[in-house]
Amino acid sequence: GEDVEQSLFLSVREGDSSVINCTYTDSSSTYLYWYKQEPGAGLQLLTYIFSNMDMKQDQRLTVLLNKKDKHLSLRIADTQTGDSAIYFCADFGGYNKLIFGAGTRLAVHP
Amino acid sequence: NAGVTQTPKFQVLKTGQSMTLQCAQDMNHNSMYWYRQDPGMGLRLIYYSASEGTTDKGEVPNGYNVSRLNKREFSLRLESAAPSQTSVYFCASSARGTGANVLTFGAGSRLTVL
Numbered sequence: 001g002e003d004v005e006q007s008l009f010l011s012v013r014e015g016d017s018s019v020i021n022c023t024y025t026d027s028s029s030t031y032l033y034w035y036k037q038e039p040g041a042g043l044q045l046l047t048y049i050f051s052n053m054d055m056k057q058d059q060r061l062t063v064l065l066n067k068k069d070k071h072l073s074l075r076i077a078d079t080q081t082g083d084s085a086i087y088f089c090a091d092f093g094g095y096n097k098l099i100f101g102a103g104t105r106l107a108v109h110p
Numbered sequence: 111n112a113g114v115t116q117t118p119k120f121q122v123l124k125t126g127q128s129m130t131l132q133c134a135q136d137m138n139h140n141s142m143y144w145y146r147q148d149p150g151m152g153l154r155l156i157y158y159s160a161s162e163g164t165t166d167k168g169e170v171p172n173g174y175n176v177s178r179l180n181k182r183e184f185s186l187r188l189e190s191a192a193p194s195q196t197s198v199y200f201c202a203s204s205a206r207g208t209g210a211n212v213l214t215f216g217a218g219s220r221l222t223v224l
Binding site for chain 1: 143217
């Protein structure tokens with residue numbers, strides 16, 4: 001079946017940039033998403049990118065998509081303690097369903 | 111605007127007991143979903159309903175049943191709970207048109223099966 005993979009943990013210093021990476025296997029992906037989950041809460045959409053785009057920027061967030069390598073990344077500029085959360089990559093493709101990665105826990109320290 | 115509301119937020123069951131998780135959305139969305147979240151495994155789709163009157167199995171449907179009661183409500187039933195069903199359950203909904211299928215999630219229901 002289709003798969004989405006992410007590293008499980010990332011630690012950064014406050015004020016630095018964070019880069020969270022994701023790889024997916026579905027060659028017919030149409031949209032790819034980043035969701036954020038804060039402790040004890042549901043998932044919130046951060047941003048998404050259409051598969052014919054290479055990059056999307058939204059304030060401190062930059063999404064890069066390399067469709068050839070099936071690689072998606074999320075860059076958070078000037079990372080703050082409030083950015084500490086779990087970040088999920090998700091793929092909507094050929095199975096007409098949203099497939100999630102395992103999530104990357106971002107820890108921001110002073 | 112409440113979005114997606116799930117009840118209960120917490121539940122403890124004994125093995126073999128049954129229960130129903132309720133979900134309602136007020137965004138007039140066509141599609142609704144039930145996911146479970148387990149540590150290190152992300153979210154796995156249990157069942158979904160693309161539109162009122164239809165339901166389909168996801169990745170991990172065994173041990174669960176669903177009912178799309180109307181456009182607003184989508185319930186998840188555990189007929190005979192097992193410890194392997196200890197998890198956090200999320201309901202979600204989406205408009206599911208021709209564009210990006212953006213899901214709106216509920217706050218989750220934490221279920222423990224002893």
